[in-house]
Amino acid sequence: MRNYFLLAVLIFLSNCLFSQTRLPAMFSDNMVLQQQQMVSVWGVDNPNAKITVLGSWGKNATAITDAKGHWKLKLQTPAAGGPYTVVIKGSKEVTLKNVLIGEVWFCSGQSNMEMPVKGYSNQPVIGSNETILNSSNDNIRFLNTSRSASITPLYDVKGEWNAAGPATTGNFSATAYYFAKKLQSVLNVPVGIIQSAWGASTIESWMDKQSLSEFKNKIIPNKLPDSIPNRTPTIMYNSMLHPYIGYTIKGVLWYQGESNRENASEYYALFTSMINSWRKQWQQDDFPLYFVQIAPIEPGKVNAAFLREAQLQTMLSVKNTGMAVTMDIGERTVIHPAQKEQVGNRLAYWALAKDYNVKGIAFSGPVYRQLEKTANGRLMLTFDYCDQGLTSFGKPLTDFEIAGEDKVFYPAQAMIRNDKNGVLVVWSDAVKEPVSVRYAFKNWAEGSLFNTQGLPASSFRTDNW
Structure with a gap:
């Protein structure tokens, strides 16, 4: 009898899970959707159920869930504006409030991307206090992804959208915040930033199993490591990137490389493979990807110049990429340069010139x-x-x-x-x-x-x- 009771409980719980219309964390109140696109929206409900998504700007779309209850559809968005509501009608009705339409950028990498506006312990971001004080702007929204690790690709993340303001901005990525601030002030449209980064992570950790199979010296794990998952191939991809694939974006910002100085000779091939695989999986053509060249730093036996050279080679050979150079703002004994506003602005110059047709500005430093x-x-x-x-x-x-x-x-x-x-x-x-x-x-x-x-x-x- 006890076994039958447990089975009944499991069946009941399973039915309860399927009997609700559930959405990944990125589809929530305060989110930003990419303007003037057929944006992807997805979730889970009962198998073979009809799902209708309605945007209060006057567009709607429908889908039928598959045998496992998964659904995905495309919804047309208008020109930048808001706030709007998005209603999802399935086995129950979910309403997403205070939704903005604008420009969405996905920002990833290691600690220099993760470094918040308030800085790290004993490592400042120049001007952080004034930046935080004057940051109130409902047209800048951030989604910070909580750290997680997985041996298999995940469906969801933990995180929530927040508007910029003194109570929140200090925890946003400094590089991404200054990028968003510059874009928002010039374009005068909402800007949404999805940040998914983990300090000390290697590029291999952000790549999928198939891409890494091209590199015979890379060992794909079959279980979670006891430590440093952020330095283990595929782990960050599975847990902190895969859930976002398909969320309609304008482009990607990448700030990583310090953890790959020891295998700098491989970085160009790895970076190129990662960019190509992300673009293929996102199915958004060759979306722009702008990245930060690692700054000079003295410690260590490895010549970081070879890593910077690999990054330069990537910019020169991979379509729709651009590089923000930091040769002038490195710190001799600190791996996290404090001049993050310079970095964010330099990334923004690339986007403004190349993607938003702003004429008359420089976007790259001299290239030999x-x-x-x-x-x-x-x-x-x-x-x-x-x-x-x-x-x-x-x-x-x-x-x-x-x-x-x-x-x-x-x-x-x-x-x-x-x-x-x-x-x-x-x-x-x-x-x-x-x-x-x-x-x-x-x-x-x-x-x-x-x-x-x-x-x-x-x-x-x-x-x-």
């Missing part, structure tokens, strides 16, 4: 293009993204090195040519027949080369030694 040897044995470098020329803002050009065929590098001098935009001349009296130049190609350097709009050049090398 080619090298030529001059008649007097000096090397002349040309750069892209500096139509108004190059500058060091009155400070010496530092961290240049030059080498001959012997591959031995010596400190070099550099001079900006004033007669031609985007041209730099580099030389060293110790190298009579130079063939290669490196700029800031080391763990720690203080960026000294900019375009006149104030955006720094990435570290680079002209050789592949």
